[in-house]
């Protein structure tokens with residue numbers, strides 16, 4: 001491309017990407033499918049790589065790829081970054097005291113007219129100053145001691161909701177102040193990933209934000225994604241500042257900056273109190289932590305009259321909520337068994353009021369984490385309860401750990417150990433190597449897993465028992481009529497009609513469906529057992545390889561690994577499942593009840609043009625459900641995969657096919673529409 005054309009095209013792409021970033025990250029209203037966005041982004045990257053002199057300060061490609069720094073450079077703030085006075089009480093009196101103080105300072109004691117306040121949330125992150133010159137982000141700095149902070153521009157550029165360039169009629173210079181924070185979903189996702197890898201987790205979103213901002217390597221910062229809300233101004237030049245604080249925030253939103261929607265202007269102390277209690281209700285449902293609300297005198301002229309005391313403005317105050325982290329002691333450590341058999345250690349706590357509720361249990365997530373945090377009975381711990389998530393033990397206060405005697409440092413209680421047997425059903429507890437989570441192996445008999453196991457067993461692609469859904473499974477299990485899948489085949493009309501709202505007609509239908517399910521295929525049966533890591537495709541491979549159930553049940557892990565696509569992890573799950581006598585018992589009962597399949601599986605017809613070929617289905621086909629298409633392919637000996645790779649032979653694409661279609665095009669894989677697909681199968 002000619003240099004001039006390239007420059008023009010790069011500019012178009014930048015503006016386009018900026019628009020989508022704003023729609024996606026600030027307005028939360030995506031305007032483009034991810035694949036098309038990536039396309040624009042890659043085109044811009046390519047132009048900039050070819051013409052490095054075209055790379056600008058505000059290019060969206062700058063959000064990644066900065067070089068690690070040796071250290072942070074100090075930045076002296078043009079206007080000091082103040083802090084805010086805090087009302088520590090969490091009831092209404094804090095708001096009244098603030099309003100009374102303001103009225104007194106302004107000499108309005110007897111005037112009937114209330115003061116107008118701008119009210120907003122107190123975000124729990126890190127204060128950041130963003131400096132824009134001619135609308136371009138040129139520097140981001142931390143608060144530091146208020147006079148001097150640190151230059152964290154590189155890391156702040158990775159925060160997608162912060163515009164690298166302002167929109168509209170921009171001031172010559174404007175400094176925007178606000179809070180960089182880690183959202184709860186981003187925090188949970190990061191910790192979930194760390195737990196899976198058995199690595200250290202973040203203590204809370206605030207620490208996550210601080211850690212991310214203080215990374216010298218921007219690539220590390222980008223791994224801990226942050227968000228930002230603007231709440232004020234620093235220096236500004238060449239701009240007619242609005243007369244009110246709420247007006248300033250409105251203007252910042254128009255410049256494209258993220259401003260939190262949970263804000264208002266209210267009148268007098270009653271308005272403050274109403275906002276405080278309204279946001280207290282909303283607090284748990286917010287996607288980020290707040291530790292209170294902030295009240296600000298709305299008129300900037302009045303703010304000027306009120307001025308400052310030392311480092312705090314007289315015109316603003318923070319009004320707290322109950323803390324989301326508190327100290328308490330561990331009374332016992334027990335384990336819970338989830339619906340999928342996952343074993344979770346749980347700390348029983350001395351009751352403590354955290355985040356607005358009384359908490360008596362907190363999760364320790366898994367054995368690795370419980371041991372890493374080394375939580376023991378008698379320990380004093382920090383408990384966190386924020387939002388709707390389950391309370392968790394954040395850390396132990398080691399200095400307060402009970403000791404055997406006053407002099408030695410031998411702890412009174414031993415380190416936590418996972419029980420060897422499931423506390424619910426007594427089956428063996430197993431923790432596969434390289435997995436953080438231990439599980440109960442009694443999948444078919446464990447009461448904790450019953451409902452899940454039955455639903456899976458009856459599922460359409462498993463035993464296909466029509467009419468046995470959520471509600472019915474719930475009732476059958478709760479009434480102790482059904483304990484294992486084998487019990488389904490012992491059901492009588494009488495037991496069922498006794499269930500709530502069960503008409504005789506539907507009971508008959510269900511019995512007929514159960515009867516019908518007795519004739520199945522080996523592959524469906526294997527899938528129905530719900531063996532961990534054995535999905536539909538693996539079940540089919542196993543059925544084809546072994547041909548009968550006894551051979552599969554007798555196979556050791558070496559033999560299992562001879563099955564195509566079965567590796568050590570899957571082989572171990574299968575072997576573990578059949579090693580559990582309870583499971584074998586249920587299988588024998590099922591066979592005794594008459595569940596069966598014709599000997600061997602139908603071998604794939606060799607003459608089929610698609611036998612051994614791999615298909616990927618994407619988008620919606622006009623006249624064919626995905627399951628139907630899958631069945632058709634497999635009946636002819638083909639395979640269906642979930643993602644496109646070099647090994648894919650055909651991609652069948654329908655309406656709204658997304659990134660899979662793009663990838664197929666890039667890899668030059670044959671793409672079929674429904675008609676072409678049907679034609680291929682006809683051959």
Ligand code: IVH
Pocket residue numbers: 082083084085120121122123124125126127128178179231232294313316
């Ligand atoms: S205004 C002149 N508004 O709280 C007042 N601060 O001590 C300057 N904070 O670390 C601050 N949410 O980062 C203001 N809506 C909000 C805030 C807020 C959180 C933080 C701020 C600083 C501390 C103030």
